[in-house]
Amino acid sequence: MTQLVLHNYDLDDACYRVRLVASCCDLPVELRNVDMFPGMEQVSPPYLKLNPLGRLPILETADVTLRHTGAILLYLAGLDPQKRLLPTEASALAQMMDWLFFAEHDLSVSTEARAISIMDLPGDGPQTIAQTRALLRIMEDHMSAQEIKGLSFFAGEEITLADIALFPAFALSRDCNIDHDAFPALRLWARRVRATPGFVVMPGIPDYH
Amino acid sequence: MSETGWVPIALSRFIAPGTSAGTAVHGAEIVVWRDTGGKAHAWEDRCPHRGMKMSFGFVRGDHIACLYHGWEYDETGTCRYIPAHPDLEVPPSICVTRYAVTEAGGMIWTALPLGDMPEVEPNAPEMDGLRSLYIDAPLDAVLAGVKTVASEVSQTGALITATLGETPLTLGLQTVDADHSALHITLPSDTPTATRLSLLDQFATLRRNVESPLKEAAQ
Ligand code: FES
Numbered sequence: 001m002t003q004l005v006l007h008n009y010d011l012d013d014a015c016y017r018v019r020l021v022a023s024c025c026d027l028p029v030e031l032r033n034v035d036m037f038p039g040m041e042q043v044s045p046p047y048l049k050l051n052p053l054g055r056l057p058i059l060e061t062a063d064v065t066l067r068h069t070g071a072i073l074l075y076l077a078g079l080d081p082q083k084r085l086l087p088t089e090a091s092a093l094a095q096m097m098d099w100l101f102f103a104e105h106d107l108s109v110s111t112e113a114r115a116i117s118i119m120d121l122p123g124d125g126p127q128t129i130a131q132t133r134a135l136l137r138i139m140e141d142h143m144s145a146q147e148i149k150g151l152s153f154f155a156g157e158e159i160t161l162a163d164i165a166l167f168p169a170f171a172l173s174r175d176c177n178i179d180h181d182a183f184p185a186l187r188l189w190a191r192r193v194r195a196t197p198g199f200v201v202m203p204g205i206p207d208y209h
Numbered sequence: 210m211s212e213t214g215w216v217p218i219a220l221s222r223f224i225a226p227g228t229s230a231g232t233a234v235h236g237a238e239i240v241v242w243r244d245t246g247g248k249a250h251a252w253e254d255r256c257p258h259r260g261m262k263m264s265f266g267f268v269r270g271d272h273i274a275c276l277y278h279g280w281e282y283d284e285t286g287t288c289r290y291i292p293a294h295p296d297l298e299v300p301p302s303i304c305v306t307r308y309a310v311t312e313a314g315g316m317i318w319t320a321l322p323l324g325d326m327p328e329v330e331p332n333a334p335e336m337d338g339l340r341s342l343y344i345d346a347p348l349d350a351v352l353a354g355v356k357t358v359a360s361e362v363s364q365t366g367a368l369i370t371a372t373l374g375e376t377p378l379t380l381g382l383q384t385v386d387a388d389h390s391a392l393h394i395t396l397p398s399d400t401p402t403a404t405r406l407s408l409l410d411q412f413a414t415l416r417r418n419v420e421s422p423l424k425e426a427a428q
Contacts, residue, residue, distance in 0.1 A: 141409075141413060144340040144409060145406060145409055147340075148339070148402060148405045148406055148409065149402065149406070174265070179231055179264075180230065180231065180264075181230065181231045181232050181233070181264075181343075181385075182343035182391075184219070184220065184223035184230070184340070184341050185223070185340065187223070187228065187230060188223060188225060188228075191225065191228065206265075206267075206276055208267040
């Protein structure tokens with residue numbers, strides 16, 4: 001199989017999503033660790049050549065370079081011969097994509113909130129935290145409805161990329177002082193995500209075993 | 210606070226065996242957890258070691274372990290194991306404060322004032338948990354909101370019965386703190402899925418209607 005190189009920063013939650021999908025799909029990925037903080041290596045000339053957007057993660061193979069987390073996750077899940085994180089049915093696939101966009105686009109504010117809280121980066125802390133909380137509430141409402149329908153995950157009965165893309169924002173929310181108290185349906189869901197074969201943690205997400 | 214007697218702090222089915230969660234009643238932080246044997250516990254959410262939240266920790270069999278330095282407590286709240294000193298016979302005086310706990314009507318309850326152990330169990334009809342709805346509003350505002358949408362609303366202690374559409378509901382009332390409340394919504398177990406989903410929508414609307422005037426006033 002083609003060699004996969006992930007330009008990675010361990011504390012970045014988007015890089016973590018990529019590692020998590022690779023691990024759950026049993027795909028070997030070579031990690032190139034980038035000094036994102038405090039070195040800002042992702043905006044150094046060699047890295048800007050790889051990704052002019054100056055961001056991580058970047059996935060490189062012999063023939064493609066991908067620089068959006070969602071695209072990287074889709075690519076990895078597609079490489080998995082068992083396709084364990086990709087629904088085949090059209091509606092489930094569309095729902096997965098809906099939540100994948102939510103994770104990448106709307107929820108990016110949670111990454112910002114966390115960076116402001118733990119790394120003291122500039123920005124509007126209270127505002128980004130309030131937005132993050134409102135988004136987690138949308139997730140809680142959705143999972144409350146899924147529970148009633150007897151569905152365990154965001155896009156249906158089985159775990160998909162959507163769940164993995166959404167997991168870090170919830171699991172790391174205490175870093176910006178959002179407790180899990182008011183999210184009972186997400187607590188049960190996060191426990192199911194944790195029980196997925198291949199699940200790994202990142203710094204800030206405790207390993208309970 | 211003047212509230213006394215049993216108060217609901219979670220829906221039973223959302224505290225799975227082997228899990229823990231944080232909550233608060235009138236601002237007092239509580240960890241509610243269920244051991245792997247299925248028994249529920251409600252304790253002060255504070256580790257005797259350095260005061261970190263027990264609810265961040267994890268359940269191991271009939272013990273709960275603190276996330277920070279791994280001190281483990283048995284079901285009586287007594288510390289049994291300190292990982293940094295594995296051979297130490299832990300002095301029995303290291304204890305987490307335990308509160309009354311029981312399960313009735315699909316909810317987990319504790320009693321106020323915290324530490325009080327009432328002899329009579331809460332009187333709640335057998336029901337199914339729908340969801341716990343957390344609302345950024347004082348309990349009075351939530352109650353007023355319930356009264357605008359439901360009929361036959363009547364309150365006994367921390368429990369109200371009400372009818373919404375055709376469905377008879379029992380709602381557990383929790384004052385998290387002065388500005389936050391929880392409604393533990395339960396209904397008869399034969400309620401069809403479509404009705405449950407419609408109730409979920411109605412309660413989300415109720416939450417919005419209760420919260421938005423407060424948000425506007427705050428701006
Ligand atoms: S604070 Fe709980 S073990 Fe140290």
